[in-house]
Amino acid sequence: MTVICRINASDFTDGGFDIEESIKFARLLEANGADGLDVSAGVGSTSEYHISPMSIDDRPILSLVKRIKENVSIPIIAANKLGFAKDWEEIINNNIADFIGIARGLIGDPECVAKLKNGNIEDIRYCIHCNQACIGYILNGLPVSCMINPEVGREKEFEVKTDRVLNIAVIGGGPAGMSSAIYIFVKKRP
Numbered sequence: 001m002t003v004i005c006r007i008n009a010s011d012f013t014d015g016g017f018d019i020e021e022s023i024k025f026a027r028l029l030e031a032n033g034a035d036g037l038d039v040s041a042g043v044g045s046t047s048e049y050h051i052s053p054m055s056i057d058d059r060p061i062l063s064l065v066k067r068i069k070e071n072v073s074i075p076i077i078a079a080n081k082l083g084f085a086k087d088w089e090e091i092i093n094n095n096i097a098d099f100i101g102i103a104r105g106l107i108g109d110p111e112c113v114a115k116l117k118n119g120n121i122e123d124i125r126y127c128i129h130c131n132q133a134c135i136g137y138i139l140n141g142l143p144v145s146c147m148i149n150p151e152v153g154r155e156k157e158f159e160v161k162t163d164r165v166l167n168i169a170v171i172g173g174g175p176a177g178m179s180s181a182i183y184i185f186v187k188k189r190p
């Protein structure tokens with residue numbers, strides 16, 4: 001069995017758990033058999049370090065991830081608002097982490113990894129870190145959805161059911177019209 005532990009690099013609170021303690025903890029986990037570490041940060045009052053909103057810079061805990069990586073030899077997963085595809089590749093290529101952890105990014109675009117792998121980086125629809133329809137909905141007891149991917153949680157509603165060929169014209173080239181055109185002519189093309 002592979003055991004990967006998610007750890008907290010820092011509480012970001014006065015007197016709380018900090019990076020030096022986290023390094024000691026990481027070493028203990030490694031010595032006791034952990035196969036990998038998934039590095040996050042922040043507690044309830046500093047959630048901006050694990051569900052970072054759009055108001056803070058990208059890669060807010062990457063320097064802490066790097067410190068952990070430098071102090072253990074097991075694989076490290078970097079997480080939390082990691083920027084764009086070129087940044088993900090840089091993190092791996094610069095040996096800051098061994099894996100990229102993507103959560104909200106996969107809600108916004110479940111195909112983002114496939115697009116990166118296939119060289120279609122310009123087609124990736126990036127999470128905008130609004131925290132409204134994922135985290136916000138959960139906190140209000142609602143099912144998860146996404147402000148940039150309205151199909152999430154409503155997949156059945158978006159199913160096209162017809163037994164004949166339809167002739168559809170999209171009138172208007174604004175955001176709604178363009179999204180409709182993509183949906184009808186690209187995503188649903190047989």
Ligand code: SF4
Pocket residue numbers: 104105107108126127128129130131132133134135145146147148149
């Ligand atoms: S609602 Fe969508 S775009 Fe906004 S933070 Fe959540 S996953 Fe990202």
